[in-house]
Amino acid sequence: xxxxxxxxxxxxxxxxxxxxxxxxxxxxxxxxxxxxxxxxxxxxxxxxxxxxxxxxxxxxxxxxxxxxxxxxxxxxxxxxxxxxxxxxxxxxxxxxxxxxxxxxxxxxxxxxxxxxxxxxxxxxxxxxxxxxxxxxxxxxxxxxxxxxxxxxxxxxxxxxxxxxxxxxxxxxxxxxxxxxxxxxxxxxxxxxxxxxxxxxxxxxxxxxxxxxxxxxxxxxxxxxxxxxxxxxxxxxxxxxxxxxxxxxxxxxxxxxxxxxxxxxxxxxxxxxxxxxxxxxxxxxxxxxxxxxxxxxxxxxxxxxxxxxxxxxxxxxxxxxxxxxxxxxxxxxxxxxxxxxxxxxxxxxxxxxxxxxxxxxxxxxxxxxxxxxxxxxxxxxxxxxxxxxxxxxxxxxxxxxxxxxxxxxxxxxxxxxxxxxxxxxxxxxxxxxxxxxxxxxxxxxxxxxxxxxxxxxxxxxxxxxxxxxxxxxxxxxxxxxxxxxxxxxxxxxxxxxxxxxxxxxxxxxxxxxxxxxxxxxxxxxxxxxxxxxxxxxxxxxxxxxxxxxxxxxxxxxxxxxxxxxxxxxxxxxxxxxxxxxxxxxxxxxxxxxxxxxxxxxxxxxxxxxxxxxxxxxxxxxxxxxxxxxxxxxxxxxxxxxxxxxxxxxxxxxxxxxxxxxxxxxxxxxxxxxxxxxxxxxxxxxxxxxxxxxxxxxxxxxxxxxxxxxxxxxxxxxxxxxxxxxxxxxxxxxxxxxxxxxxxxxxxxxxxxxxxxxxxxxxxxxxxxxxxxxxxxxx
Numbered sequence: 001x002x003x004x005x006x007x008x009x010x011x012x013x014x015x016x017x018x019x020x021x022x023x024x025x026x027x028x029x030x031x032x033x034x035x036x037x038x039x040x041x042x043x044x045x046x047x048x049x050x051x052x053x054x055x056x057x058x059x060x061x062x063x064x065x066x067x068x069x070x071x072x073x074x075x076x077x078x079x080x081x082x083x084x085x086x087x088x089x090x091x092x093x094x095x096x097x098x099x100x101x102x103x104x105x106x107x108x109x110x111x112x113x114x115x116x117x118x119x120x121x122x123x124x125x126x127x128x129x130x131x132x133x134x135x136x137x138x139x140x141x142x143x144x145x146x147x148x149x150x151x152x153x154x155x156x157x158x159x160x161x162x163x164x165x166x167x168x169x170x171x172x173x174x175x176x177x178x179x180x181x182x183x184x185x186x187x188x189x190x191x192x193x194x195x196x197x198x199x200x201x202x203x204x205x206x207x208x209x210x211x212x213x214x215x216x217x218x219x220x221x222x223x224x225x226x227x228x229x230x231x232x233x234x235x236x237x238x239x240x241x242x243x244x245x246x247x248x249x250x251x252x253x254x255x256x257x258x259x260x261x262x263x264x265x266x267x268x269x270x271x272x273x274x275x276x277x278x279x280x281x282x283x284x285x286x287x288x289x290x291x292x293x294x295x296x297x298x299x300x301x302x303x304x305x306x307x308x309x310x311x312x313x314x315x316x317x318x319x320x321x322x323x324x325x326x327x328x329x330x331x332x333x334x335x336x337x338x339x340x341x342x343x344x345x346x347x348x349x350x351x352x353x354x355x356x357x358x359x360x361x362x363x364x365x366x367x368x369x370x371x372x373x374x375x376x377x378x379x380x381x382x383x384x385x386x387x388x389x390x391x392x393x394x395x396x397x398x399x400x401x402x403x404x405x406x407x408x409x410x411x412x413x414x415x416x417x418x419x420x421x422x423x424x425x426x427x428x429x430x431x432x433x434x435x436x437x438x439x440x441x442x443x444x445x446x447x448x449x450x451x452x453x454x455x456x457x458x459x460x461x462x463x464x465x466x467x468x469x470x471x472x473x474x475x476x477x478x479x480x481x482x483x484x485x486x487x488x489x490x491x492x493x494x495x496x497x498x499x500x501x502x503x504x505x506x507x508x509x510x511x512x513x514x515x516x517x518x519x520x521x522x523x524x525x526x527x528x529x530x531x532x533x534x535x536x537x538x539x540x541x542x543x544x545x546x547x548x549x550x551x552x553x554x555x556x557x558x559x560x561x562x563x564x565x566x567x568x569x570x571x572x573x574x575x576x577x578x579x580x581x582x583x584x585x586x587x588x589x590x591x592x593x594x595x596x597x598x599x600x601x602x603x604x605x606x607x608x609x610x611x612x613x614x615x616x617x618x619x620x621x622x623x624x625x626x627x628x629x630x631x632x633x634x635x636x637x638x639x640x641x642x643x644x645x646x647x648x649x650x651x652x653x654x655x656x657x658x659x660x661x662x663x664x665x666x667x668x669x670x671x672x673x674x675x676x677x678x679x680x681x682x683x684x685x686x687x688x689x690x691x692x693x694x695x696x697x698x699x700x701x702x703x704x705x706x707x708x709x710x711x712x713x714x715x716x717x718x719x720x721x722x723x724x725x726x727x728x729x730x731x732x733x734x735x736x737x738x739x740x741x742x743x744x745x746x747x748x749x750x751x752x753x754x755x756x757x758x759x760x761x762x763x764x765x766x767x768x769x770x771x772x773x774x775x776x777x
Contacts, residue, residue, distance in 0.1 A: 001150050002108050002129045008042060009106075009131060011148060013155040016297045018148075019045065020074050025059060025066060026102030028074035028133065028146070030182050034243065035299045047072055053264075057081035070264045072182035075135065075146060075161075077101055085212060085258050087161075087177035087270045092140055093169035101135035101144045108132075112149045112158075117501045119535035120250055120292040121158050121316040123151060141166040149292075154311040158250075160292045165282040173280040174493075177256075177272030178249060179293035185265035187245070188235045191302070193227040193557045198545035198578050200224045200526035201557030208232070208261050215257040218276040220445075220481030220496060221523055222530040228255050229309075229561035232269065237301055239637045240677065244298055244305040247271055248561055250317070251291035252532035253500035254278075277484065279493025294531065302560060303634050303677070310563035310633065317531055318566070321515040322538040326625045327565065327596045328405065328518075329618055330472070331358035335546065335572050335600035339366035339373055342387040343395055347402070352603030354403045356611065357618030360472055361399045362407040362598075367392070370418065375442045378414045379421030381460055393468040400469060407472025407518070410464070412457045413503070414443045414478065421456075428453050432485040440479030448502030449486040449495060458509045465514060473511075475537065477523040500532075507536040520568055520596075529558065539566050539596050546572035546600060547579045548591035549766055552644050552661055555595060556635060564648070565629040569595035571614070573602065585610060586692045587768040589617040590659050593628050594646050597621050609726045613693050620690065624772075627657060636675040642666055649678025653738070656773040660747075662763045668752045672761075674745040674771065679738030683775060687741065688733040690770040693726035694762055729769070730761045741773070 003010040008031070011018040019031040019042065032045045049065045052058070056067040059081050068082035076082045078089060079098030090099055109132060111125030131148040145162040159179040165171050190208050192215055193201040201224075206213075215230060217223030229248035236242045247269060249255055254274035261267050271293050282288055294312065298304030314324060331353035333341060341363065350361050369384045371377035383392040396406040415422050415429055422429065422444075429444040431437045437444060447453050465473070484495045511519055521533045522541035529540050540562075543554045551569060558567055569592040575582045592598070597618070606614070621628060631648035638645055642663040649656040656678055679685060696703055700713045703721075711718045730748055734741070750761045761769070 001152055002131050002148075004106065004108070009133075011131065011150050011157060012036060013150060013152040013157070015155050018157055022103040023066075023071075026135075027068065027071065028103065028135070030072040030074050033181065033183070033245070033295075034297055047266075069262075072184075072266055073180070075101060075144070075180055077137070084262050084268050085260050085270060086175070087180040087272070088144075088163075088173070089175035089275065090142075091172035091174060093167065093171060099137050099142075100139075101137050101142075104134040104136040104143070106131065106133045113147060115160070115289050115292070117504065118250075118289060118291055119504060119532055120160075121149065121151070121294070121312070122319060123316050127151070127153070140171070142171065151312060151316060154296075154315060155298065155308045156294060156296045156312045156316075158292050158294050161290045162287060163282065164287045165284060168284050170284075171282045173282055173288055174278065175275040176280075176288060176290055177270045178290040179247070179272065179295065180268065180270040181295070183232065183245065183267040183269060185267070186234050186243075187232045187267045189233045189237070190259050191231040191233065191560065193229065193560070195224050195554075195557075197224060197524055197527070198543060199550070199554070200529070200543045200545075201227060201554050203553075203557045203560065208259060208267055210261050210263075212258055212260040215259075216255065216274050216276065218254050218274055219527075220254065220499065221477065221528040222252050222255055222532070224523075224525070224527040224529075227561065228257075228271075228530045230257060230259075231302065231305060231560060232259065232267065233302070239303050239635050240301045242299070242301050244302050246294075246296045246305040246309055246561070248294045248309065248531055249291055250294065250531040250535065251500070252503065252528055252530050254496050273497060277493060277496060279491055280497070281491055281494075291532070306560050306635075307632060309561050313531065313534060313563050314565060314630065317534050318538045319535065320511075320538075322518050324630070326629060327539060328359040328472075329357060329621065330360040330362050330407065330598040331356075331404075332362040332364055332474075332570060332598055332600050334364035334409075335577060336602035337366070339371060341366045343390065346395075347398060349603060350399055350402050350404060353599065356599065356603060356614050357622065358599060359404055360407055361402075361404045362409065362472060362474060364409040364474065365411075365476075367408070376416050376418035378411055378416040378443055379419040379446070381410065381464055396468040396470065405471040406469055407474065408464075408470055409474045409476060410461065411476040411478060412461060412506070413446055413448065415446055416443050425456075427487070428456070430481065430483055430485065432483050435483065438482045440482075443479055445479065445481050447486055447499075448506065449498040450488050450502075454502050454506050454509075457506050461510045465510070465517065471516060472518045472520065474541065475519060475521045477528060479524075504532070504536075511536060522568075526554070526558070529562070534562075534566055539568050541568040542595070545576075545578045546570050547576035547581050548583055548588045549581060549663065550579060551591050552663075555591065556644070556646075559633055559635065563630070564595050564633055567595035568598065569593075570598040570600045572600045573605065581766070583766045584694070584698075585613055586617075587661065587766055589614070589621075590661070590768045590770050593617075593621050593770070594633070594648065594659065596629060607723050609693065609724060613726070624657060627655060631656075632678055634677050636677070638675070640672070643672065645675055647676060647678065653678065653680035653683060654775050658771045658773065659768060660771070661768040662766065665751075665764045665767075669750050671749055672747045674747055676742050676745065676773065679742055679773065681737065681739035681742070683738045684735070684777070685738060685741055685773050686733065686735045686776050687745065687771055687773045689729075689731045690772060691731055692729040692769060694729055695726055696722040698762075698764065699727075727762075730759055735776070
């Protein structure tokens with residue numbers, strides 16, 4: 001797993017190797033990261049230094065070829081000849097910024113080493129080992145420890161740094177990354193996730209050109225504008241083939257990543273806390289710990305790297321009672337009722353949702369006193385007696401008698417000025433004395449850098465959660481942080497990181513003693529979708545956008561870094577509130593099934609066939625819930641730009657489900673080939689289409705081609721047919737060995753405007769099909 005031999009460190013996972021060494025000047029030189037090599041000849045892997053490079057500064061005149069600017073490194077300082085981005089910027093006691101960290105010692109330890117105040121990956125000590133390398137800046141007696149924790153079974157190595165000041169004068173940290181690595185010139189493309197509210201995690205792939213590319217978020221959370229994770233690949237990489245590196249950060253605050261192609265062709269990668277408005281004074285014997293960074297590699301394309309991330313998160317990030325546990329199908333009240341909730345109305349909705357198959361009833365915003373809109377109430381969290389005259393505990397009991405568990409929405413980090421909390425403790429809000437504050441969604445952020453504010457939140461939530469049978473919490477955060485100031489901090493450069501430490505403290509104190517509660521975090525959708533939150537929250541609401549066509553891009557993007565068991569996805573009403581797009585119920589379900597399924601549509605607005613259809617869909621999801629939430633997820637490269645194909649496969653290859661999604665239909669479209677993977681090559685399989693119902697209004701006047709009587713497509717009779725009767729789509733079935741099916745299945749002809757019959761796949765705009773693949777034995 002970890003071996004040290006004559007100055008060289010060998011870190012092996014099941015399928016990868018990571019190699020670096022200590023140079024004769026004491027700097028950690030990166031040698032190799034890629035597919036596993038057993039007993040490699042390091043001489044064939046190292047970057048050669050056989051000539052002096054013009055225009056460079058040598059580290060030591062005794063060796064004119066030893067230049068830090070061209071050396072691939074594990075860590076680099078400032079002011080000693082390496083002019084690439086540095087992972088740390090320290091203002092030293094003499095006012096200079098020059099640092100030179102060189103090897104002092106190392107230690108190999110069983111298991112991960114926990115941090116103080118920051119969440120991290122965990123494992124049985126017998127399953128992992130940690131390498132601790134101590135580097136020292138000898139002039140000012142600063143110790144830098146680099147930690148490498150190896151998780152062999154999931155092909156992941158985590159890294160972090162710890163800085164200790166051993167001198168008697170303070171040092172100011174202005175930048176401190178968790179990870180730095182210099183990759184070879186063969187890394188040519190970067191894949192990142194960008195977006196905003198209701199358009200999170202859109203994948204962007206670009207060449208890695210010369211210069212520095214920065215991914216940074218400065219809103220106070222990990223953010224929806226750019227995710228903490230990213231990938232770097234070789235030019236041949238596809239979903240299933242080629243070398244792909246993956247990087248992520250176990251952190252929920254402002255983050256920074258840089259990808260730099262140097263003049264020598266190597267690619268420097270670093271990730272960690274954003275240096276934006278960051279300054280951390282380090283006194284004598286003080287220690288600063290960075291968040292844990294995660295890196296992985298696969299030669300099996302993007303799906304291979306994604307699979308490593310998925311396994312790592314499910315095994316070593318998600319913890320507690322809900323680790324590896326199937327999540328319930330929930331019904332959430334938000335899109336049906338917004339703030340207009342009351343006991344009578346919600347009990348009716350609960351009865352109808354239970355009949356659809358929902359297992360958990362989630363009361364979203366609007367339940368506490370004064371909360372008629374988003375201008376009041378945040379911070380108090382006392383049930384509105386006019387809406388819930390019998391109290392929340394009694395309401396939860398009635399939900400349980402209907403046959404569902406009860407969950408509730410909260411936004412504990414926020415406060416409305418129109419609230420009792422703000423009237424009594426206006427200083428609890430983040431504001432700068434004497435300066436007008438800025439508002440977002442009519443609310444301010446509570447100052448989690450202060451212990452008394454954290455105590456207030458913990459106490460109020462404990463009272464709420466212990467006062468009713470609450471088994472689920474949706475924790476929201478609906479605005480960015482501005483006006484950064486805290487009366488308890490000596491330096492406002494400490495604010496953003498201290499806020500996140502406060503958040504982690506609150507989450508641990510609220511949910512640690514209540515492991516039975518399923519926490520789903522949210523931040524205006526996916527504004528805080530990161531591994532740090534997943535250490536407390538086994539699932540995250542991916543986006544406030546519930547349009548399935550938009551969700552194809554959002555959920556695809558998230559799947560590059562996060563498993564389906566963490567992605568909240570709901571069936572909603574149509575036309576969709578975010579896009580006004582009208583989509584079939586089948587597609588709304590088919591997209592949401594590839595995640596943690598829920599419903600947000602109003603069951604009272606459904607027709608009889610729609611209720612029957614959704615009930616069958618939810619039953620199908622429950623039968624295959626383990627596969628949908630914890631199966632191996634595959635994205636398939638498609639030759640057509642109007643198609644998306646997803647697949648979940650059982651790790652043992654016994655069963656699989658594929659979804660083929662049509663974006664915009666094309667006239668006279670060519671036949672589709674269904675790509676598959678994850679099957680056992682010599683095993684026999686059967687594949688069939690999951691039946692799909694289609695509304696009559698989908699066809700308009702074309703329905704007269706098959707009816708014995710002629711109807712007006714805008715008339716009463718047609719509307720009656722559409723309300724109570726649905727047509728069936730073509731159902732296909734095939735069989736064959738795994739290797740045959742993975743070569744692609746030629747599907748029946750789609751609708752092309754003529755000669756349609758019972759074998760025609762009736763796919764128009766936004767239609768989709770699910771296919772289930774099983775071993776017939």
